[in-house]
Amino acid sequence: MKLHRFFQKxxxxxxxxxxxxxxxxxxxxxxSPEMMNMIKNDIAGVISRYMxxxxxxxxxxxxxxxxxxxxxxxxxxxxxxxxxxxxAPHK
Amino acid sequence: xxxxxxxxSGKGGVGKTTTCANVGTGLAKLGKKVLxxxxxxxxxxxxxxxxxxxxxxxxxxxxxxxxxxxxxxxxKDKRHPGLCLxxxxxxxxxxxxxxxxxxxxxxxxxxxxDYIILDCPAGIEQGFKNAIAGANRALVVTxxxxxxxxxxxxxxxxxxxxxxxxxxxxxxxxxxxxxxRGDMMSSADVVDILSIPLIGIVPDDESVVISTxxxxxxxxxxxxxxxxxxxxxxxxxxxxxxxxxxxxxFSFWTKVTxxxxxx
Numbered sequence: 001m002k003l004h005r006f007f008q009k010x011x012x013x014x015x016x017x018x019x020x021x022x023x024x025x026x027x028x029x030x031x032s033p034e035m036m037n038m039i040k041n042d043i044a045g046v047i048s049r050y051m052x053x054x055x056x057x058x059x060x061x062x063x064x065x066x067x068x069x070x071x072x073x074x075x076x077x078x079x080x081x082x083x084x085x086x087x088a089p090h091k
Numbered sequence: 092x093x094x095x096x097x098x099x100s101g102k103g104g105v106g107k108t109t110t111c112a113n114v115g116t117g118l119a120k121l122g123k124k125v126l127x128x129x130x131x132x133x134x135x136x137x138x139x140x141x142x143x144x145x146x147x148x149x150x151x152x153x154x155x156x157x158x159x160x161x162x163x164x165x166x167k168d169k170r171h172p173g174l175c176l177x178x179x180x181x182x183x184x185x186x187x188x189x190x191x192x193x194x195x196x197x198x199x200x201x202x203x204x205d206y207i208i209l210d211c212p213a214g215i216e217q218g219f220k221n222a223i224a225g226a227n228r229a230l231v232v233t234x235x236x237x238x239x240x241x242x243x244x245x246x247x248x249x250x251x252x253x254x255x256x257x258x259x260x261x262x263x264x265x266x267x268x269x270x271x272r273g274d275m276m277s278s279a280d281v282v283d284i285l286s287i288p289l290i291g292i293v294p295d296d297e298s299v300v301i302s303t304x305x306x307x308x309x310x311x312x313x314x315x316x317x318x319x320x321x322x323x324x325x326x327x328x329x330x331x332x333x334x335x336x337x338x339x340x341f342s343f344w345t346k347v348t349x350x351x352x353x354x
Binding site for chain 1: 241244245248269274275280283284
């Protein structure tokens with residue numbers, strides 16, 4: 001049992017939390033995960049025209065939280081790691 | 092000025108009625124005048140949890156339809172002065188009462204009580220609309236399970252759309268052994284997901300089942316759930332009470348002081 005847990009990276013509690021976070025985003029704004037993926041790809045496409053970005057670890061979320069954790073009107077949160085600023089192709 | 096609090100959850104079976112009974116009784120024990128209203132028409136349960144099922148004459152629907160006065164339908168709990176229950180009807184359905192009638196009834200009773208607590212049925216249909224119509228504050232009850240949290244989030248969205256001033260979260264049936272193993276979301280995880288202020292954590296405790304069997308709310312008893320509900324009542328009154336970690340049950344010191352404390 002212990003050995004099994006050692007190999008299993010995520011506990012079921014964490015799995016539940018991660019599943020809920022994704023689920024509630026689409027619940028709150030009535031926006032499907034597929035649509036979120038399309039938004040993500042489009043944004044990545046536009047930004048990569050100007051700089052080299054890490055598309056793999058890019059995050060796109062719709063949240064209702066502000067930095068203090070209080071709920072307010074939903075906003076789109078995009079986190080894009082930049083790999084190279086200088087070597088970006090200019091159009 | 093009296094506060095009208097609706098206890099709601101979206102999902103059924105997470106502990107709305109138990110929370111209602113315990114918060115109501117707890118506030119009455121703290122000297123407040125409290126009216127509990129069961130709005131679950133057709134599936135009334137608050138009366139039996141409170142142990143008042145044998146004393147029902149008239150009910151909420153009779154009052155709303157004008158068949159009797161509100162005073163005739165209210166049952167006074169003899170164990171706690173200041174605590175009254177307005178039971179729901181068992182043989183009717185949710186459409187028997189309209190939101191406007193609930194608002195009228197609550198306005199009429201507001202000045203007689205410090206707190207009016209409404210037990211909301213599961214779901215987001217007519218029964219939910221009736222229950223929230225006259226309220227200005229909400230306690231959202233959830234358990235650390237995906238289904239209950241998802242429904243709670245939907246309910247919070249609906250309450251926000253209805254301009255509720257205060258929405259607080261009660262997390263029920265927490266199992267510390269499972270959280271330790273990582274097999275249950277902790278209260279911090281749930282608060283992080285739902286992002287509303289936490290007002291209470293109730294551990295999964297057999298004493299709730301035992302007290303419900305006896306028809307006497309557990310609040311104020313020297314059990315984990317009893318203490319948790321007592322703390323919720325103090326927080327409802329606006330007092331700052333630290334959250335107890337029930338990880339290892341009660342500490343020795345709490346046990347010693349508990350013997351000397353009443354309520």
